[in-house]
Amino acid sequence: xxxxxxxxxxxxxxxxxxxxxxxxxxxxxxxxxxxxxxxxxxxxxxxxxxxxxxxxxxxxxxxxxxxxxxxxxxxxxxxxxxxxxxxxxxxxxxxxxxxxxxxxxxxxxxxxxxxxxxxxxxxxxxxxxxxxxxxxxxxxxxxxxxxxxxxxxxxxxxxxxxxxxxxxxxxxxxxxxxxxxxxxxxxxxxxxxxxxxxxxxxxxxxxxxxxxxxxxxxxxxxxxxxxxxxxxxxxxxxxxxxxxxxxxxxxxxxxxxxxxxxxxxxxxxxxxxxxxxxxxxxxxxxxxxxxxxxxxxxxxxxxxxxxxxxxxxxxxxxxxxxxxxxxxxxxxxxxxxxxxxxxxxxxxxxxxxxxxxxxxxxxxxxxxxxxxxxxxxxxxxxxxxxxxxxxxxxxxxx
Numbered sequence: 001x002x003x004x005x006x007x008x009x010x011x012x013x014x015x016x017x018x019x020x021x022x023x024x025x026x027x028x029x030x031x032x033x034x035x036x037x038x039x040x041x042x043x044x045x046x047x048x049x050x051x052x053x054x055x056x057x058x059x060x061x062x063x064x065x066x067x068x069x070x071x072x073x074x075x076x077x078x079x080x081x082x083x084x085x086x087x088x089x090x091x092x093x094x095x096x097x098x099x100x101x102x103x104x105x106x107x108x109x110x111x112x113x114x115x116x117x118x119x120x121x122x123x124x125x126x127x128x129x130x131x132x133x134x135x136x137x138x139x140x141x142x143x144x145x146x147x148x149x150x151x152x153x154x155x156x157x158x159x160x161x162x163x164x165x166x167x168x169x170x171x172x173x174x175x176x177x178x179x180x181x182x183x184x185x186x187x188x189x190x191x192x193x194x195x196x197x198x199x200x201x202x203x204x205x206x207x208x209x210x211x212x213x214x215x216x217x218x219x220x221x222x223x224x225x226x227x228x229x230x231x232x233x234x235x236x237x238x239x240x241x242x243x244x245x246x247x248x249x250x251x252x253x254x255x256x257x258x259x260x261x262x263x264x265x266x267x268x269x270x271x272x273x274x275x276x277x278x279x280x281x282x283x284x285x286x287x288x289x290x291x292x293x294x295x296x297x298x299x300x301x302x303x304x305x306x307x308x309x310x311x312x313x314x315x316x317x318x319x320x321x322x323x324x325x326x327x328x329x330x331x332x333x334x335x336x337x338x339x340x341x342x343x344x345x346x347x348x349x350x351x352x353x354x355x356x357x358x359x360x361x362x363x364x365x366x367x368x369x370x371x372x373x374x375x376x377x378x379x380x381x382x383x384x385x386x387x388x389x390x391x392x393x394x395x396x397x398x
Contacts, residue, residue: 003358004055005107009381010388012036012043012108013054018391028186035182037143038065038115039108051396055358062108069118070094072133076125077308080270083318085331086311089338093307098345099214099299112145113300120151120305123168124158124276135171142175146183149176150284154276161272203289205237208244210299211285215307216247218340251310258313270316274309281305356382362397369394 004013015024025040042061049057074091081087094117100110119141122134142148155172159165213220255278259271281302288298311334318330358379365377377397378389 003356004058004381006388007039007109008058008107009390012039013046014390016043016047033183033187034146035143035179037140038111042108052362069114073118073121076121080273080312081315083315083331086315089335090308090311093338094304096342097300097303098341099210099296099303110297110300115141116145116148117301117304120280123155124273138168138171139175142172142179146179150287154280157276198290205241206289207285208241208248210296211302211306212248213240213244215303219344254310255313258316261317270312274312277305277309356380366397369397
């Protein structure tokens with residue numbers, strides 16, 4: 001709240017105050033080679049407020065959107081959980097997803113990952129009457145992340161399984177086609193590198209480490225993927241891999257038990273959801289890992305999918321409605337496990353320690369504008385090590 005963070009300031013807010021409307025809505029912000037509409041929409045709201053409180057306004061808008069996504073997901077998944085404690089655990093995971101740590105607080109740079117998950121939930125579940133908000137989320141998701149194309153397989157499977165189509169598909173197809181047009185238009189000038197040194201082994205290891213480990217093991221953290229391609233492999237990586245594989249086997253065991261014990265018509269829709277989320281998680285990570293050499297935050301969507309199917313499977317095994325105290329032990333253990341993961345993971349990284357305070361920079365900028373009779377000044381945006389600069393007209397500071 002004391003300043004913008006990364007792209008929020010140097011890309012989206014910069015475009016909102018320095019590029020005319022509506023051209024700024026269709027600019028390739030940050031040179032990513034695609035349209036990121038979610039960050040642009042937030043910046044449009046932020047620019048309506050005085051520049052002195054712009055970071056605070058950004059914080060409020062971002063968290064309002066997260067609140068909308070939270071409510072929508074909760075309502076869509078409520079039907080699929082008999083044990084509501086598991087649903088509440090997952091909603092906590094949605095807020096405090098460990099691999100994101102502090103990076104999702106007060107910033108929109110990770111928002112498109114959460115939008116992508118919410119879009120998946122909307123497309124795979126049903127509501128009595130399609131709402132405008134669900135259509136908006138699907139449209140903004142497709143116009144914010146071109147990897148929404150990876151939802152196509154589960155959409156097709158879902159259409160065949162349910163033997164029906166709904167209006168959400170029209171919104172999805174139309175919005176995704178628009179994004180494809182933007183990609184073709186922008187990608188020639190993009191700074192993004194695709195398919196550089198792809199490695200199946202590295203992609204699989206990082207799945208175990210960043211998706212499985214960070215989601216289920218307290219105090220796990222993550223390793224820098226570059227360590228896998230420089231010289232000898234440290235012993236700690238073997239240890240982490242063995243622990244991660246062990247946890248993954250336990251998770252898969254829970255899924256198998258749930259499938260064998262609850263292969264009933266009443267659980268049929270839940271079992272289908274489990275398969276679709278697993279498919280999406282695997283496909284997304286494979287594509288992101290092999291073609292984009294992902295940062296840790298690319299694990300947000302797979303982590304959300306994997307934790308959801310794990311909790312759904314536990315829910316289908318444990319029926320707490322019978323009042324058997326022994327049946328509640330797994331619930332208490334699961335609650336303790338996820339709280340431990342949340343608490344041990346929710347810590348600020350070193351790059352969050354910054355002396356760049358927005359109000360102080362604006363004050364210094366005003367002095368510079370007056371003393372040197374400048375027309376524009378540059379404001380540095382955290383993280384400091386990236387040397388990100390936001391260009392401001394001096395007229396906005398007077």
